[in-house]
Amino acid sequence: xxxxxxxxxxxxxxxxxxxxxTLGAAGLQVHxxxxxxxxxxxxxxxGRGGLNLTHSEPFDVFASRFGDRRAALEPLLQAxxxxxxxxxxxxxxxxxxxxxxxxxxPTDMKAAPLLRAWLHRLRATGVQFHMRHRWLGxxxxxxxxxxxxxxxPGGEVQAQHDAVVLALGGASWSRLGSDGAxxxxxxxxxxxxxxxxxxxxxxxxAWSAHFAERFAGQPFKSVAIxxxxxxxxxxxxxxxxxxxxxxxxGSLIYAASALLRDEIAANGSATVRxxxxxxxxxxxxxxxxxxxxxxxxxxxxxxxxLGIDGVKAGVLxxxxxxxxxxxxxxLAATLKAVPIRLMAPRPIDxxxxxxxxxxxxxxxxxxxTGALPGVFCAGEMLDWEAPTGGYLLNASMASGAAAxxxxxxxxxxxx
Numbered sequence: 001x002x003x004x005x006x007x008x009x010x011x012x013x014x015x016x017x018x019x020x021x022t023l024g025a026a027g028l029q030v031h032x033x034x035x036x037x038x039x040x041x042x043x044x045x046x047g048r049g050g051l052n053l054t055h056s057e058p059f060d061v062f063a064s065r066f067g068d069r070r071a072a073l074e075p076l077l078q079a080x081x082x083x084x085x086x087x088x089x090x091x092x093x094x095x096x097x098x099x100x101x102x103x104x105x106p107t108d109m110k111a112a113p114l115l116r117a118w119l120h121r122l123r124a125t126g127v128q129f130h131m132r133h134r135w136l137g138x139x140x141x142x143x144x145x146x147x148x149x150x151x152x153p154g155g156e157v158q159a160q161h162d163a164v165v166l167a168l169g170g171a172s173w174s175r176l177g178s179d180g181a182x183x184x185x186x187x188x189x190x191x192x193x194x195x196x197x198x199x200x201x202x203x204x205x206a207w208s209a210h211f212a213e214r215f216a217g218q219p220f221k222s223v224a225i226x227x228x229x230x231x232x233x234x235x236x237x238x239x240x241x242x243x244x245x246x247x248x249x250g251s252l253i254y255a256a257s258a259l260l261r262d263e264i265a266a267n268g269s270a271t272v273r274x275x276x277x278x279x280x281x282x283x284x285x286x287x288x289x290x291x292x293x294x295x296x297x298x299x300x301x302x303x304x305x306l307g308i309d310g311v312k313a314g315v316l317x318x319x320x321x322x323x324x325x326x327x328x329x330x331l332a333a334t335l336k337a338v339p340i341r342l343m344a345p346r347p348i349d350x351x352x353x354x355x356x357x358x359x360x361x362x363x364x365x366x367x368x369t370g371a372l373p374g375v376f377c378a379g380e381m382l383d384w385e386a387p388t389g390g391y392l393l394n395a396s397m398a399s400g401a402a403a404x405x406x407x408x409x410x411x412x413x414x415x
Contacts, residue, residue: 012039015379016167018400024125035134047111054390069384080398137185145372170354190371198351202249218311286332366406378403
């Protein structure tokens with residue numbers, strides 16, 4: 001009688017859980033290891049504001065959100081598309097809906113019920129969970145890539161499996177388990193890894209002490225930003241973001257973060273142009289600025305004629321001197337394009353996600369590492385990035401399913 005193959009899945013985030021589900025459903029014995037006391041911690045955190053599962057836009061547009069990594073990820077996403085993800089959730093008893101932005105959410109906007117149903121399914125297929133097992137790489141001098149070391153509650157343990165799926169995440173929100181400690185271990189075994197970097201992140205700005213103290217935490221609403229990098233790539237979008245004591249963050253900034261981060265890395269800084277009045281043309285703004293204000297102060301005039309006050313007025317004063325504020329042409333032009341110089345991305349641990357990771361050139365089409373036969377990689381530890389909006393979660397789950405299919409093919413070929 002042929003022994004049942006065993007597979008280690010290391011990492012209990014969406015990629016690892018999807019790999020475990022696919023493998024368990026195929027009849028393999030799956031052992032899921034995670035350093036934390038419970039799985040899905042970042043998944044639950046992401047769901048606090050309403051779990052964004054995926055996006056409803058046409059698939060071609062959806063795939064384009066992955067930029068330079070589209071070619072590598074598109075086959076995975078075709079096999080586990082946004083529609084497939086919604087059908088999968090429905091199979092767990094979780095209905096979904098499309099929000100006004102096109103984003104897809106569970107009807108109750110919560111992550112916990114979905115995770116509970118998912119774990120119930122995994123346990124029903126025989127997946128064994130090993131919590132508080134932190135992967136430590138491979139034993140010194142061990143030739144097998146599928147013999148593993150773990151720091152466990154009772155001390156270090158080793159485990160031998162027939163195949164391994166690594167789904168260890170990037171390096172953001174390390175307190176939830178993804179700390180990037182795996183990078184040197186894979187590099188030492190000959191796996192090429194691009195340096196991890198913050199993605200969907202905020203940026204530092206040299207605000208004045210007055211602005212930082214008065215406006216930290218205040219949102220910029222109904223604005224637009226424009227940016228063109230030194231290579232000529234442009235970004236323009238309307239939305240919202242928030243001023244912080246150290247700079248700026250929020251959805252509109254996250255959407256441009258890859259371009260901004262790379263520009264800072266190349267040239268030391270990046271300057272975005274903030275349109276405080278995207279609903280008004282430059283001519284309309286100029287006319288309002290020049291309108292006679294009588295005895296009113298300039299600040300009262302801008303508030304009554306253009307609705308500029310609070311943090312919008314504050315950032316205007318960051319860009320212009322008192323004398324420049326009194327120049328109607330300069331003031332009108334700046335209202336449509338406030339320059340904000342970004343000095344650095346915020347630390348990687350604060351980022352929503354990370355860029356960099358295991359290079360696709362180090363993997364075959366089934367996501368198996370060329371340097372470590374039998375070891376597959378999935379999720380955010382791969383070298384890709386995407387904006388928020390459901391793209392991160394969908395691609396992580398798609399890669400977990402793809403790695404599991406790769407394991408099945410690999411083990412079948414070895415029989």
